[in-house]
Amino acid sequence: MPVHSRARWSRVVAAAAAALLGIAGCASSIRPVAPPPGVSTGTACGTVTLAVNPWVGFHANVAVVSYLAKHELGCTVVEKELTEEESWAALARGEVDAILENWGHDDLKKRYIDQEKAAVEHGVTGNKGVIGWYVPPWMVEEYPDITDWRNLNKYAELFRTPKSGGKGQFLDGDPSYVTNDEALVRNLKLDFKVVYAGSEEALIQAFRRAEQRRQPLIGYFYAPQWFLSEVELVHVKLPTYVPGCDADPKTVACDYQPYDLDKIANRRFALSGSPAAELIKNFQWTDADQNTVARYITVDKMTREQAAAKWLDANPKVWQGWLPRR
Template sequence: PTGNIGIIGWYVPPWLAAKYPDITNWENLNKYADMFKTSESGDAGQFLGSDPSFVQFDEAIVKNLDLDFEVVFAGGEAASIEAFRKAEENKEPLIGYFYEPQWFMSEVPLVKVALPPYEEGCQDNEEEVACDYPNTELKKIVATEWSTSDSTAVDLVKNFQWTNEDQNLVAKYISADGMSPEEAAAKWIEENPDKVEAWLGA
């Protein structure tokens, strides 16, 4: 494993979770539904979907958990990021689909809403989904021949471990701060010597 966990789920901006701590449990969402109403969601609260082509079961989850929300699609990642950014800056209510690792989490650390826990098979029938998305452990894959060679890089790859937060930060350096990948890597290495030494077996 790389140390990264792929996470998909429902998120709210930090200010909202701080002001209404129980909003991070799906069982309390209906009492806040009116807060999320928009012209696009009508009489229901708006749930901001991302891109309909993404892996998502949000409409089924809303229906099967009997939540008073309407899924409105942002249209893509950039639109979702901008919506969450504005929601945090302007202290506006927003709940929507997001995922990590993702560089934006280093700018605005969105807070995940707890849905009913994922269990094997709970998403087999797309129309009946009423559970959270599964977490995915990201793994390393290398050629067998190379892994048994005497290359000094083999141990580096074997020892490599970092967190979603580490990856989010390096990705932010590149995507938001305009650094080259080499500059971003150098900055992170300078700030995390202990982790790098562990990778190198130092």
């Protein structure tokens, strides 16, 4: 991927591009709202490049930040579909300016922030990240003790599938997600095999089908995630997380760490004075906000542009506080 250009567009071209994008990509009636006193509208923005990781919560963040950058700041926004690790590497090379939802990754922070000094932490998103093992609600009604990992082998036969090779199936989502599940199965001596659904959407469909048809299923899931308001998946208790218990990915035998999700920026971009850098640093919302936009994208089948416009139209008091100030 080539390093993006930092060419400065004139305000006329930027405004025209933003208007065309709004017409083509957004069915909402939203129009740019006049910013409150003190908010800057005159600083040139240029191009900002955002990583887009493969889960809809991340897409919701990108949708809203991208819309504001284009329509309120006059930026040209480039969005690059990348995995988590690809995003960090591209950011360090200067090919990406920001990652809008980072789940921990202490190893990557050590390399790119502490050692190479190519990246910086750029503020929290306001979202609380929870990863874990889950089963559909009907299984807890039928097998109340299944939420204790020490009882899983007793039920392993229930979870067998043609893909699990005689063991119980444990379902993961996108293969690019960084998970501990294979190590947990091995280190906790569970009679299960990790199988990949292939994507976030496939994982959601599997859990939805399991609840509707009362089919056994155990798998990886996380919050914030809009689907949990549709099906209240039940968390299986693994050995309690304590700091450092997951330091060695090969020997991890504890639950996942809870996260205060944050943003990561290319160091040069963060210090550039770009209004987009300030917008991204100020961007902070709730799990409910993110889930609302994610549901627009996933359930209502809106484009990211349309979903962002609808949410922004309803929440001006939230996002006006993110805009750069003089």
